Amino acid sequence: MFRVRCLPVMAIERVVMVLCLLGGTSGAIEPTYPPPLYSLVFHDDFSGPRLDEQRWMYRTDVKLDSSQRPENVFLRDGRLVIALRKESHRGKSYTGGGVISRAAFRYGYFEARVKMHGGAGWHQSVWAMYADPSTTYPARMRTEIDGIEFDSDLPTKGHMGLIRWRGPAQSRSSTCTPGVYRGPLGFDATAGFHNYGFEWTEREVRFFVDGDLRCVLPYPPEENEHDRINLWLTAIAYQRLAGKVDDSRLPGEMLVEHAAVYQRDVYVDDGDPEYSETGSWEAIGRGGFADAGWRRACDGEATATWRISVPAPGSYEVSIFKNYQSLAGGAGELEVRTAGAEHRIPVSFSDPPPGWNVVGTFQFSGGNEWVRLRRLQGCVGADMLRILRVR
Ligand SMILES: [Ca+2]
Numbered sequence: 574m575f576r577v578r579c580l581p582v583m584a585i586e587r588v589v590m591v592l593c594l595l596g597g598t599s600g601a602i603e604p605t606y607p608p609p610l611y612s613l614v615f616h617d618d619f620s621g622p623r624l625d626e627q628r629w630m631y632r633t634d635v636k637l638d639s640s641q642r643p644e645n646v647f648l649r650d651g652r653l654v655i656a657l658r659k660e661s662h663r664g665k666s667y668t669g670g671g672v673i674s675r676a677a678f679r680y681g682y683f684e685a686r687v688k689m690h691g692g693a694g695w696h697q698s699v700w701a702m703y704a705d706p707s708t709t710y711p712a713r714m715r716t717e718i719d720g721i722e723f724d725s726d727l728p729t730k731g732h733m734g735l736i737r738w739r740g741p742a743q744s745r746s747s748t749c750t751p752g753v754y755r756g757p758l759g760f761d762a763t764a765g766f767h768n769y770g771f772e773w774t775e776r777e778v779r780f781f782v783d784g785d786l787r788c789v790l791p792y793p794p795e796e797n798e799h800d801r802i803n804l805w806l807t808a809i810a811y812q813r814l815a816g817k818v819d820d821s822r823l824p825g826e827m828l829v830e831h832a833a834v835y836q837r838d839v840y841v842d843d844g845d846p847e848y849s850e851t852g853s854w855e856a857i858g859r860g861g862f863a864d865a866g867w868r869r870a871c872d873g874e875a876t877a878t879w880r881i882s883v884p885a886p887g888s889y890e891v892s893i894f895k896n897y898q899s900l901a902g903g904a905g906e907l908e909v910r911t912a913g914a915e916h917r918i919p920v921s922f923s924d925p926p927p928g929w930n931v932v933g934t935f936q937f938s939g940g941n942e943w944v945r946l947r948r949l950q951g952c953v954g955a956d957m958l959r960i961l962r963v964r
Pocket residue numbers: 842843861862865866867956957
């Protein structure tokens with residue numbers, strides 16, 4: 574049975590937004606695990622002889638009180654082991670480590686089953702952000718979702734939250750546990766394995782512990798660029814938050830039994846690898862979906878193509894995002910090419926209702942499929958394409 578916890582939710586530096594979002598709903602929440610219509614797109618149960626380096630990168634930065642080493646990461650008995658050691662390395666007295674998925678995802682349900690190390694001093698996390706294994710402050714950082722941040726001096730507490738970055742120096746945070754850094758988990762996270770997961774959709778992030786929905790944080794696309802994010806499973810020494818390192822408990826281990834990502838819908842933005850153009854286009858810096866900019870073509874023959882790879886065959890609703898500026902006289906044609914059919918739909922950019930414009934519902938197979946915009950007259954725009962699973 575699916576239980577709903579009632580925790581306060583707020584966005585720091587803004588206003589208290591939501592209280593007990595799902596409280597009092599008599600448990601009328603659809604079970605996840607995975608949520609309906611989601612498909613498994615990334616998975617590792619760590620049963621191989623060694624870490625699959627086609628699937629994972631190692632975290633290799635030096636941060637706070639530890640240096641992160643690939644040597645600390647290995648598989649044993651069907652588990653990922655992240656070893657925590659007292660050793661001098663790159664100017665630190667401790668070493669930690671972690672893995673980062675090579676694949677990146679925009680929206681989906683992310684999850685890992687983890688047993689935390691219990692000696693004080695270690696910050697252990699299941700989280701997601703753009704991947705640069707050598708730093709957690711890459712210049713292009715945008716979306717950070719912290720599914721669980723666990724500080725080992727308080728083994729029955731954890732933190733869930735969201736950080737909207739605009740580069741390393743500028744951020745806004747939302748948290749499920751305002752006022753304190755950590756909230757009650759309801760168990761000792763160092764005594765056994767638990768599932769830590771979060772579902773990221775176009776407008777919010779929903780945090781789960783062992784299938785219980787614990788918290789919902791709004792994250793509307795108007796607020797920031799919604800980046801593609803990689804899954805991180807990591808442990809570092811952090812004595813300011815996690816207490817002085819308990820050397821008597823070292824070497825220690827953070828253990829992971831499985832990690833998975835499920836997806837339901839497909840979003841392809843201009844600038845993503847699945848997007849391509851012919852003809853003459855210019856970048857428009859602001860006003861696109863999630864404020865990430867869009868593209869405009871006003872002359873000659875011009876096409877924009879979004880290649881589609883749906884997570885599972887099914888029926889999907891296709892929408893294009895039209896921007897807030899009208900493109901006077903602009904008109905084009907959308908070609909929706911699925912494995913089974915080709916559809917051509919006229920599209921006007923003269924007086925667009927701003928936001929999502931539904932093109933239609935089509936059957937996608939997961940094969941070589943695409944949506945292509947062809948300019949016919951005036952100026953046309955290309956931004957995010959959305960493919961929502963309907964059934
Ligand atoms: Ca865009």
